[in-house]
Amino acid sequence: MKISFNINGQAQIVDIDGNTPLLWVVRDVLNLKGTKFGCGKAACGACTLHVNGESIRSCSYPVKFVEGKEVVTLEGLSANGTFHPVQQAWIEEVVPQCGYCQPGFMMATAALLEKIPHPTDKDIDENIMNICRCGTYYRMRKAIHRAAAIKQANS
Amino acid sequence: MSEVKIEKVSRRKFLIRTGLGTLGVLAFGTYVSRNPMRRAVFEMVEMMIPPYSGTGTEANLWFEITQDNKVFFHSPKVEMGQGTFTGLAQIIADELDISIEQIEVAAAQTDTGIIDSGSTGGSLSIASLWQPLREMAATMREFVKQEAAKKMGIAASRLKTENGLVSSGSKTMTYAEAIANISSWELPDTPKLRPIKDYKLIGKPVKRVDLKAKVIGAPIFGMDAEMPDMLYAAVVRPEHIGARLKSVDTSAAESMPGVVKVVKNDNWVGVIAKSFSEATAAKHAVKIDWNIPKKWTQKDITDLLKVGNGAKMVTQKVGSALNTYEEDGISLEFSSPIGAHAQIEPNGALALVKDGKAIVKLSTQVIGITQRQIAEALEIDVENVNIIGTFLGGGFGGRLNTLHAVVAALLSKEVGQPVKYFFSRKEEFQNDNFRPPTHHIVKGKLNANGMIDSLEHHYASGDVAYGSVILPEALHTILGTDVGAMRGGNIMYGKIPNRRAVQWHTSLPFATSWWRSLGLLANTFAIESTIDEMAIKAGKNPVEFRLAMLNDEGYEGRTKKVIETAAQKANYIEGVSGDRAMGFAASIDTGVPCAHVVEVSIQDGEIKVHKVTCVLDCGLAVNPDQVRAQCEGSIIMGMSAAMHEKMVISDGKLVPTIYGPYRMAMMRHTPEEIDIHLVQGADVPLPVGEPPLGPIAAAIGNAVRRLTGQRLTDLPMELV
Numbered sequence: 001m002k003i004s005f006n007i008n009g010q011a012q013i014v015d016i017d018g019n020t021p022l023l024w025v026v027r028d029v030l031n032l033k034g035t036k037f038g039c040g041k042a043a044c045g046a047c048t049l050h051v052n053g054e055s056i057r058s059c060s061y062p063v064k065f066v067e068g069k070e071v072v073t074l075e076g077l078s079a080n081g082t083f084h085p086v087q088q089a090w091i092e093e094v095v096p097q098c099g100y101c102q103p104g105f106m107m108a109t110a111a112l113l114e115k116i117p118h119p120t121d122k123d124i125d126e127n128i129m130n131i132c133r134c135g136t137y138y139r140m141r142k143a144i145h146r147a148a149a150i151k152q153a154n155s
Numbered sequence: 156m157s158e159v160k161i162e163k164v165s166r167r168k169f170l171i172r173t174g175l176g177t178l179g180v181l182a183f184g185t186y187v188s189r190n191p192m193r194r195a196v197f198e199m200v201e202m203m204i205p206p207y208s209g210t211g212t213e214a215n216l217w218f219e220i221t222q223d224n225k226v227f228f229h230s231p232k233v234e235m236g237q238g239t240f241t242g243l244a245q246i247i248a249d250e251l252d253i254s255i256e257q258i259e260v261a262a263a264q265t266d267t268g269i270i271d272s273g274s275t276g277g278s279l280s281i282a283s284l285w286q287p288l289r290e291m292a293a294t295m296r297e298f299v300k301q302e303a304a305k306k307m308g309i310a311a312s313r314l315k316t317e318n319g320l321v322s323s324g325s326k327t328m329t330y331a332e333a334i335a336n337i338s339s340w341e342l343p344d345t346p347k348l349r350p351i352k353d354y355k356l357i358g359k360p361v362k363r364v365d366l367k368a369k370v371i372g373a374p375i376f377g378m379d380a381e382m383p384d385m386l387y388a389a390v391v392r393p394e395h396i397g398a399r400l401k402s403v404d405t406s407a408a409e410s411m412p413g414v415v416k417v418v419k420n421d422n423w424v425g426v427i428a429k430s431f432s433e434a435t436a437a438k439h440a441v442k443i444d445w446n447i448p449k450k451w452t453q454k455d456i457t458d459l460l461k462v463g464n465g466a467k468m469v470t471q472k473v474g475s476a477l478n479t480y481e482e483d484g485i486s487l488e489f490s491s492p493i494g495a496h497a498q499i500e501p502n503g504a505l506a507l508v509k510d511g512k513a514i515v516k517l518s519t520q521v522i523g524i525t526q527r528q529i530a531e532a533l534e535i536d537v538e539n540v541n542i543i544g545t546f547l548g549g550g551f552g553g554r555l556n557t558l559h560a561v562v563a564a565l566l567s568k569e570v571g572q573p574v575k576y577f578f579s580r581k582e583e584f585q586n587d588n589f590r591p592p593t594h595h596i597v598k599g600k601l602n603a604n605g606m607i608d609s610l611e612h613h614y615a616s617g618d619v620a621y622g623s624v625i626l627p628e629a630l631h632t633i634l635g636t637d638v639g640a641m642r643g644g645n646i647m648y649g650k651i652p653n654r655r656a657v658q659w660h661t662s663l664p665f666a667t668s669w670w671r672s673l674g675l676l677a678n679t680f681a682i683e684s685t686i687d688e689m690a691i692k693a694g695k696n697p698v699e700f701r702l703a704m705l706n707d708e709g710y711e712g713r714t715k716k717v718i719e720t721a722a723q724k725a726n727y728i729e730g731v732s733g734d735r736a737m738g739f740a741a742s743i744d745t746g747v748p749c750a751h752v753v754e755v756s757i758q759d760g761e762i763k764v765h766k767v768t769c770v771l772d773c774g775l776a777v778n779p780d781q782v783r784a785q786c787e788g789s790i791i792m793g794m795s796a797a798m799h800e801k802m803v804i805s806d807g808k809l810v811p812t813i814y815g816p817y818r819m820a821m822m823r824h825t826p827e828e829i830d831i832h833l834v835q836g837a838d839v840p841l842p843v844g845e846p847p848l849g850p851i852a853a854a855i856g857n858a859v860r861r862l863t864g865q866r867l868t869d870l871p872m873e874l875v
Contacts (some may be wrong), residue, residue, distance in 0.1 A: 013330045
């Protein structure tokens, strides 16, 4: 089936089985590799991206559901050549180790900050439910607070 | 990368390579003794640093200077998250006199000639390359000066090097200009290395060189690899332990949309299709009848893996035997479960096999072994297999055997097109090389002064080093012990007059192998919990109790310093304070002592770790910020193993097969504070990535004991 949607601000039409997970359309059809595969069962969050501003796990999200919607991946989080406050905070706190899960965490954080501009530790614990095997949570928590501060300073 | 020409060169010659953007390549002979593996193993056993053991006397191409005056470093080690590339770049910069921004690091493809015969692992990348890499960078610097001297007409001794420029007064030349148009080079002798105090970047918290790529989600991982006309594969494997393929019906799968070919092999069936989704859908349509000789149960494994069963080996023997225990002795029994690596990037590979040659891109910790495995499976020469190592989406020992890459290569050979095959998460959990379960009995006796007179640690483990492709088989015969299971198994307190450590080894019916820190976590849990219990029995402060059992010299002296520092920085107190108590534990692994103090409370019936104070003596910290990152990561991974993770056998299968049911530490489990202090007890870099895992489980258990009176003896720890 043909599915029309916007991705990172660009109109896109794909002709594909509508039940194909959005993740594979993003990665293999549109060649945006910033969204990662981790488990295929919405359990780890490596594939997190935004659909109409909501954080979703794209490995378990059929592409037919994005018809007419706005999809944002890590590549589209900020305008060309600039870093989103979340990316900037991640750099300042030197968060990534292996780095594989980080795009999912950054996308989840960016969505969280839209809803709760200054999350408490409790808000972070309750909303950031992705998995990082390297154990970078400690720096991530600092980076989330820092991202909130950068975002406020920029606005 | 452009094509690479490999030539044999002698130790003191450069090899010139021309190609796209490349002016010259430095080739350099090696540092390998005649029998590096044996030396490496025995040094490992003795807690020292094995040397880098790369390809023998082959031409090794390490540095390229490009036309835009950058240095491309072909690293024999891969980057799996520990910041290795950054540390190596710092080391190069300080001897080669270039800025870190001018250095690009990538894992060397095997066809460059650099093949690490061992692995990226053991926390050894920086420690083992510390000396050879500085020597190579310094030699390269002197070579550039020598060539610049010829072109500038100034004696090399009067030239200075800085930021990739050679200069004398106002005259300057880039490194690229200095080595342009050279056809045959002779290397100068390796110059004397600079004193450590003169280094500008070594010892500084330089930002990771891969930071930007990882923050923009660049396609740097094996999973992201692509080739033109690439196909995707999904593979059906046995789910039951030991199951063998009996009969297969592939007809339904073959007629599914997008399917190109279905391939039957000895014990798996692969489906090659045009997309990942199509391959996966068709995989589920393959009908297989399995022969399941035995449905293993958890009880089978628990019964098999017990102290008293399997091959016995005494790994430590000091003083007299401790066969009898008087009534005032103490005896505790501990266990740890099967653990999964659970790294987020699944194992997999992209392979192109065509015309008797193979190109394979993947995340692997064993580039050289992957190359050999694929060559053997395809029955071609290793020279015809080029392995391109990518960044790893986590390693932790989970990529030290890459048989899935062989599957990808065999599938590609069937279609003559590139095939990308990676594990589903279920395959990942069922085909992992697990951390083996362990069982321990620790017995001890106090003397009249309330100090430990005797301590005996019996530890049963499945394979860690045994049967591993990264070690020669003969090793086990020579050593008679599993050196991986042994890590942390011996008792480090030199003033205990009578000490025994006894390994009981049993191979299990499923693969077990290296998991970050090997036996260290569980062995330290058993020993340090018992030490704590004995301190309580003796009515002594557990810190002073430990200090009194350590000698002042060598490893023990360094351990002592780490313990003292940890107690002081954490303001360690024995009693319960409010709703919290502290726990103390220490360990030494590969010559690196570590101590943790944790602050714990019980919240809603669960153990909550509020603060961890960590003191580590890893010698010279090349990048202190990344050493801290490794401490933080090790603490959280160790907490995850200590309090959450557990694989079990149910109905003959290893379960669970998905995150969630396989419980792991998450954001909400992360301590509010992790306070790290580095002590420098040696002037060379020592291993970092694993030693801080050692004491964490014991420290938490010891805190819970003081808070609740319960001695928790089984991992993952749960309150009764």
